[in-house]
Amino acid sequence: MEQQDYLELLSQKFPTISQAASEVINLKSILNLPKGTEHFLTDLHGEYEAFNHVMKNASGVVKRKIYDVLGKTLSRNDINELASLIYYPEDKLHLVKEREANLSDWYEVTIYRLIQVCRDTSSKYTRSKVRKALPPDFAYIIEELLHEDEYRFNKKEYYNKIIDTIVGLDMADDFIISISTVIQRLTIDHLHIIGDVYDRGPGPHFIMDTLIKHHSVDIQWGNHDILWMGAAAGNRSCIANVVRICLRYANMDILEEGYGINLFPLATFAMTAYKDDECSKFKPKMSSSDIVPDSSIDLLAKMHKAIAMIQFKLEHELILNHPDYDMNDRLLLDKINYEEHTINVGGVVYKLNDQTFPTIDPKEPWKLTEEEKSVIDKLRYTFLKSEKLQKHIRFMFAKGSMYLKYNSNLLFHASIPMNSDGTFKKIKLNGVECSGKYLLDNLEQWSREAYFGRENKDNSTDILWYLWCHQDSPLFGKDKMATLERYFIDDKTPHKEHYTPYYTLVNDEKTARMILAEFGLDPKKGHIINGHVPVKTRKGESPIKANGKLLVIDGGFAKAYQSQTGIAGYTLIYNSYGLMLASHEPFESVEKSVNEGMDIHSTLSVVEKVVDRKKISDTDNGQKLKKQIYYLEMLLSAFRTGVIKEKL
Incomplete structure (x- = not known):
């Protein structure tokens, strides 16, 4: 009864028992899906080309998806070519048209492969979430292809005819660009930028x-x-x-x-x-x-x-x-x-x-x-x-x-x-x-x-x-x-800028735990994730500090720091299996990626692996969904007891 005013408002959105119950079923199901993949980047310092490529290849995740799905049937060169197409579809298509003798066959084979990669990428999301990521022009077609089995007897010809018609109507270029964008989007569910977008680099x-x-x-x-x-x-x-x-x-x-x-x-x-x-x-x-x-x-x-x-x-x-x-x-x-x-x-x-x-x-x-x-x-x-x-x-x-x-x-x-x-x-x-x-x-x-x-x-x-x-x-x-x-002073003595005590103290796990507790986080589960100070990887320094409680992920995206770090940046990746750190080599150019299939070489290392795969129920968003479920179940009770009338 104390929540009656709020429940009346909620009933405007869910006016019947069946609609409220359907939403509860939907939300409780979502809670059991794997958590989305978070990517953490820091200290970009205007290096747009490298940043743009890391966004397109999802710090190497896209290519790993291709290996997982097609690695047994494609050569390394074919995988590189497909990855390059997903990263820069417009540029790659222009190049392909110049060198491919039988373009129709290439289109059909490539679209088939892209659908397989996209299907795997989208597999841990709800149809509703995937639908929202689809471009309007091809939303229906992509959704049909993603959720139909090309080997199912009754749907095989239907599936193949969709691809054949896309090519026949000269829509293949637009379709390839659209589905490549979907793959890029779904591989990074959420992006964290931990400071310093500006200065030094040109973009x-x-x-x-x-x-x-x-x-x-x-x-x-x-x-x-x-x-x-x-x-x-x-x-x-x-x-x-x-x-x-x-x-x-x-x-x-x-x-x-x-x-x-x-x-x-x-x-x-x-x-x-x-x-x-x-x-x-x-x-x-x-x-x-x-x-x-x-x-x-x-x-x-x-x-x-x-x-x-x-x-x-x-x-x-x-x-x-x-x-x-x-x-x-x-x-x-x-x-x-x-x-x-x-x-x-x-x-x-x-x-x-x-x-x-x-x-x-x-x-x-x-x-x-x-x-x-x-x-x-x-x-x-x-x-x-x-x-x-x-x-x-x-x-x-x-x-x-x-x-x-x-x-x-x-x-x-x-x-x-x-x-x-x-x-x-x-x-x-x-x-x-x-x-x-x-x-x-x-x-x-x-x-x-x-x-x-x-x-x-x-x-x-x-x-x-x-x-x-x-x-x-x-x-x-x-x-x-x-x-x-x-x-104005050549003597380097007064140039020195000394770090404040935090940088020494936080290397101690006890201090890191104290900071996590200060901000209301569980010191046993949480991590501090920072940038700002380039990690001197070339001298053996590790970005993982304080017994794993502190992760400093400034690996030198800015070219000015790469002589210190020895690499060209880190990406921290947090998916349902745990935390992984990708260290990147310098990015050469978009031209080489398109023309030669060259990619940023990224070395992946596991920072922390979870025993039980994390679900959406374990996330902050999961807590919000649980709160929504709580009120929806209260609304159901109010409907069934007559406290709130259904809007039939």
């Missing part, structure tokens, strides 16, 4: 476009993501950092073509203010394949230095405005002796490698010139008005969070602020003292308020810059960000 905006289209995804914010979120909110320090990093890696296309950011005012200012400066320390980092004229490199170097100096000034003033951040050790512009060309860092005097600072007033070195103010104001305007950037960042807020609890695992990008004695560090921000889970909950709320309420309060977006680089930021986890030192 973060393409990655974001892909994620927006994905059927089931969540994102745990990384410090590079929060930097772009701050820039989209209009924070000048974040904007300067974003532009500087793009110029550092010669990624102007991200800004100009990807997001429509106008860099012309910065270029004009840099050519004037730094016309007599070679800016040799600011030449962009480029790969050997990049072809850029010397004149363009000179311009990029000048723009790079110009925005870097604007950044240092903005950050200096931001720190002065926030004594609560306790970052006075990062006030360095006033520690420079502009006559002797030295700088005092931490009580040690170092020689500067640069003597040209045309925009600096030694009396107030953090003050922007009028020209610099104009440049940053114009940049801020275009960041705020970029429709595509704002769309991507709103998606980052909608699907993202500081951390996530999902199927007994705790996902966050970098760290939890801790003291060296193993306790959670208490941090006071916005007048609130907090630590552990409570700290991350507050930081997430303040981040959302900073973006969505940015026009209501001065300096409200500064918290996003804080999360980018503060030593107490869970997204950063180092004692400082030594950007200025790396640019």
Whole structure:
């Protein structure tokens, strides 16, 4: 009786005993299906081509499906060709048409093979779920082919005639593209991105476009993501950092073509203010394949230095405005002796490698010139008005969070602020003292308020810059960000950025279990899954730490880190049989995949195998379904006792 109002509402959707009972039968059946496959990726850093391929081949899962289904009847070359077709159907079909003499036969054989692979891929899902994944144009046909046995006597001719007619009506190309997309989709039931979509690589905006289209995804914010979120909110320090990093890696296309950011005012200012400066320390980092004229490199170097100096000034003033951040050790512009060309860092005097600072007033070195103010104001305007950037960042807020609890695992990008004695560090921000889970909950709320309420309060977006680089930021986890030192001091001593105590403590299983308990998870069942710190696989470091309780899966998706890691990224795969880790070799190109059947070579290792195969009933979604069943059974009882009337 206490639930009568709710049950009345529920009866609008299930108006009769038979409809409510049917839904209970359906949901209870679903609970006994194997859990869907989760894929975990982290630190993509703009490497779109590699990311896109890993999404298409499901970190090697698609090819393993082909081996399972057709391995006894196909050669290795045929398997590679079929896999390549599933990954890039449009490109592969164009190539096939050039080399196949009997195209009709090839179509029929290939469609038959694709149906077999798709049938195996879809076998652990309900027909309803598979139906929702099917493209509308071919939904009925694919569903019939998936659920009919081609060897059944009464249906054999029916089955074969469908395939024959698809080819005869010149629909084979569209059908192959559609069913390949279905296979790709069903091999990744849910995708977790554990931070750092942005910076370094050339295609973060393409990655974001892909994620927006994905059927089931969540994102745990990384410090590079929060930097772009701050820039989209209009924070000048974040904007300067974003532009500087793009110029550092010669990624102007991200800004100009990807997001429509106008860099012309910065270029004009840099050519004037730094016309007599070679800016040799600011030449962009480029790969050997990049072809850029010397004149363009000179311009990029000048723009790079110009925005870097604007950044240092903005950050200096931001720190002065926030004594609560306790970052006075990062006030360095006033520690420079502009006559002797030295700088005092931490009580040690170092020689500067640069003597040209045309925009600096030694009396107030953090003050922007009028020209610099104009440049940053114009940049801020275009960041705020970029429709595509704002769309991507709103998606980052909608699907993202500081951390996530999902199927007994705790996902966050970098760290939890801790003291060296193993306790959670208490941090006071916005007048609130907090630590552990409570700290991350507050930081997430303040981040959302900073973006969505940015026009209501001065300096409200500064918290996003804080999360980018503060030593107490869970997204950063180092004692400082030594950007200025790396640019202007050749001595590498002050370049060092030391990790906070979390990174030592969490290697102990006891600490990992304590963190899981802090977030309300069972320490016996749960795992912490992180990125942020590249795992030096080439030196024998393992991503599996704390006796299996901590999984650090940054394997170097970003090319800048692959010399450290020795591989080109990890994918953690969690299916009904347990946890597996796929380590990837570098991706060469789409062209080689299409033309030569080349794939990313991925080595799979078992992290944890379950005794009993996990079902949907064992998942978070299973708990939601059980709750629905509880209320539906209550509704059935209400119908049968006359408390609620059937809507006949």
